[in-house]
Amino acid sequence: MTQPSKTTVIAIAGASASGKSLFAETIFQELLPELGADGISIIKEDAYYRDQSNLCMDERNKTNYDHPKAFEHELLSSQIKTLIEQTEVQCPVYCYKTHTRTKDTITIKPTKIILVEGILLLSNPELRDCFDIKVYMDTPLDICLIRRIKRDTKERERSLESITNQYLTTVRPMYHQFIEPSKAWADLVITRGGKNRMAIEVIKAKIRQLSLRK
Ligand SMILES: Nc1ncnc2c1ncn2[C@@H]1O[C@H](COP(=O)(O)OP(=O)(O)O)[C@@H](O)[C@H]1O
């Protein structure tokens, strides 16, 4: 994106449980002391899953959460553009248990560096255009599945049966249809997940360099 503003927006995309959150959170936590809260922030694409409060739980359970239509990408891109214009936004808050947004929002203030992480960030042309640097976490799908099972049973209150059903019906097919092809748009492809120390250091060095810009 051609952007004379002081903001740099970095996308971190890739399969579910490929390590996007860990990678983004590690960079954020390690740079926060030097860049400060007005220097760096994180936005999660998951916060922009569509509100489903009008649907009953049975209907919500049937949603394909790995299809681009499940996200309000137009709200995400418009909020990124608002932040680039140096105006704060109200980011939705999403609940994986109820499959919908809560009534709360979180204020996100403009920062010099914005990290955005999510599965389908590079699949949407308008959204893609918002990013100055596009990173793709290229973790093998079997490793992602093992990590997703561990994470979703512990943190998202899912049963093994629901995880494996969802994986076979939507997660895996949508990965092949939308996520894997979006790797072609990436500037950097990261192997070995959210603990790839060299990749973390390379992105941190680039962010430090960009943060010195007026
Ligand atoms: N390189 C890695 N080694 C071990 N565990 C990892 C690694 N990368 C990520 N994880 C773990 O795998 C799980 C999924 O990672 P997460 O960052 O939540 O993925 P994503 O945001 O892509 O869905 C988390 O529990 C995380 O701590």
Ligand SMILES: Nc1ccn([C@@H]2O[C@H](COP(=O)(O)O)[C@@H](O)[C@H]2O)c(=O)n1
């Ligand atoms: N109600 C929901 C919403 C999303 N998911 C799954 O989350 C995955 C994306 O988040 P990651 O942190 O894993 O990247 C996506 O694969 C959806 O299947 C869900 O299970 N329930």
